[in-house]
Amino acid sequence: MDRNDSLADRFEANRGHLRAVAYRMLGSVTEADDALQEAWLRVAGHDTDSVANPQAWLTTVVGRVCLNMLRSRRSRREVAPSDTHVPDPIVTFGDSLDPEQQTLLADSVGLALLVVLEAMTPAERLAFVLHDVFGVPFSEIAPLLDRSEAATQQLASRARRRVQSSPEPDQDHKRQRRLVSAFFAAARDGDFDALVQMLHPDVVLTIDGGESRRAASLVLQGARAVAARTRTYAQLHPYVVPALVNGSAGAVIAPHGRPYAVIAFTIGNGQILRLDALLDPERLQRVVPLLPHAGNE
16 A cells, blocks of 8 residues: 555656656647546556656656557548647646646647647657657667667657758747737738738648537648638637737637637747647637636737
């Protein structure tokens, strides 16, 4: 009993770290919590006297659980593929994150990075997240993948190249907020030329409407196509609530105080590089906290 109590204490002490691992692996807050529950069921009652580094050991257990979940998810999507999936955003109002959110979003886990991770194979994602983000040695990751250490290094290297080839986001929150505010103002005014100027020529807009708003789901690329689409939402401007989405300037669209969409912006070199919009009502209920009084940007 004492041994299990000690393990429970260690698990709780590392919960924030383990949840951050699972969120990066799965891109879903709900699934991350499910992964932690499954990991605890696997380790409960385990004899940890011989475990030199409990955090590293628990990290690999969570990693294995997430790998299985990713493989199951990938199998399901081969039957029903979706290019419009937007990972779960972390939404906060105001200018700061609470300690739990800071842990979850350490290392600037923007939604754009999660989108890049989503495009990887489960094995690439595991190798990159555990090694490059959390410093787990390849010697401990390789057994999880039933591969050699050299092959695991190659997986991480491929994943690293994908991440490095994606644009570097601007980390200045004031510049982010000015551009996001200007974007919504131009959409409100129907100023097509202003919208095009704010958007990178190869900007990508992804809208995830989930099952109940499937008709709204789409992927558009190119400044003119995205500007034309966003201009149609001019009537929603009064319901724009400024928010932090994964620690960056974003917005919640909430007509009459009810969340309709969360929009994440990836900004670099003074332009909007991508927009990721979650419209799925079921997931919005889970990811959007209590709204402040809705107002204009």
